[in-house]
Amino acid sequence: DGGITQSPKYLFRKEGQNVTLSCEQNLNHDAMYWYRQDPGQGLRLIYYSQIVNDFQKGDIAEGYSVSREKKESFPLTVTSAQKNPTAFYLCASSRGGGITDTQYFGPGTRLTVL
Amino acid sequence: EDQVTQSPEALRLQEGESSSLNCSYTVSGLRGLFWYRQDPGKGPEFLFTLYSAGEEKEKERLKATLTKKESFLHITAPKPEDSATYLCAVQAASNYQLIWGAGTKLIIKP
Numbered sequence: 001d002g003g004i005t006q007s008p009k010y011l012f013r014k015e016g017q018n019v020t021l022s023c024e025q026n027l028n029h030d031a032m033y034w035y036r037q038d039p040g041q042g043l044r045l046i047y048y049s050q051i052v053n054d055f056q057k058g059d060i061a062e063g064y065s066v067s068r069e070k071k072e073s074f075p076l077t078v079t080s081a082q083k084n085p086t087a088f089y090l091c092a093s094s095r096g097g098g099i100t101d102t103q104y105f106g107p108g109t110r111l112t113v114l
Numbered sequence: 115e116d117q118v119t120q121s122p123e124a125l126r127l128q129e130g131e132s133s134s135l136n137c138s139y140t141v142s143g144l145r146g147l148f149w150y151r152q153d154p155g156k157g158p159e160f161l162f163t164l165y166s167a168g169e170e171k172e173k174e175r176l177k178a179t180l181t182k183k184e185s186f187l188h189i190t191a192p193k194p195e196d197s198a199t200y201l202c203a204v205q206a207a208s209n210y211q212l213i214w215g216a217g218t219k220l221i222i223k224p
Contacts, residue, residue: 004157042118042214043158043201058211090157102148103212105157 023091031096143207
């Protein structure tokens with residue numbers, strides 16, 4: 001089965017800690033994305049990557065970092081610099097290539113700051 | 115400024131009562147408009163992509179239409195399992211990023 005997996009499903013962070021959210025896809029997609037979802041708001045783009053070893057900041061990149069060392073993987077680190085990290089985090093992927101293509105989403109990770 | 119607005123925020127219907135959800139947008143050239151369904155605590159599930167005014171797509175009880183300023187998601191004779199939040203997103207010609215609406219929460223009562 002092709003798809004996108006995210007882990008963990010729930011994550012709890014203490015003040016001052018960095019945490020890393022995992023995202024893996026086996027769809028052979030070139031592009032991958034990280035979004036943040038808060039109640040009553042549209043999805044907001046954190047980072048995206050259109051090719052291995054390259055990524056760009058989205059609208060709300062401050063306090064977050066990513067890497068793209070493999071085509072299948074796009075982990076997101078929420079650093080202690082992110083002041084309000086409690087949210088639902090969604091990873092997505094698409095074929096990429098500079099065309100209008102559909103983004104497919106993983107099941108999400110809910111991060112809570114204790 | 116590119117913007118997407120969905121209405122209503124929430125919609126309660128009786129089973130079998132047809133209705134429509136609205137997604138209005140202002141972008142400098144539309145590359146595509148996307149509809150997704152999201153169940154509580156889960157990731158969005160892709161439904162449709164529309165590319166040009168006048169285009170329509172259907173899937174089971176759902177039909178999506180597109181004009182130059184808005185899209186409608188028509189739900190015919192809905193069932194309780196159609197209850198979800200429906201998200202709309204647009205891709206402008208000038209930018210590959212998607213601009214998302216806040217969603218419409220649809221509740222179908224048996």
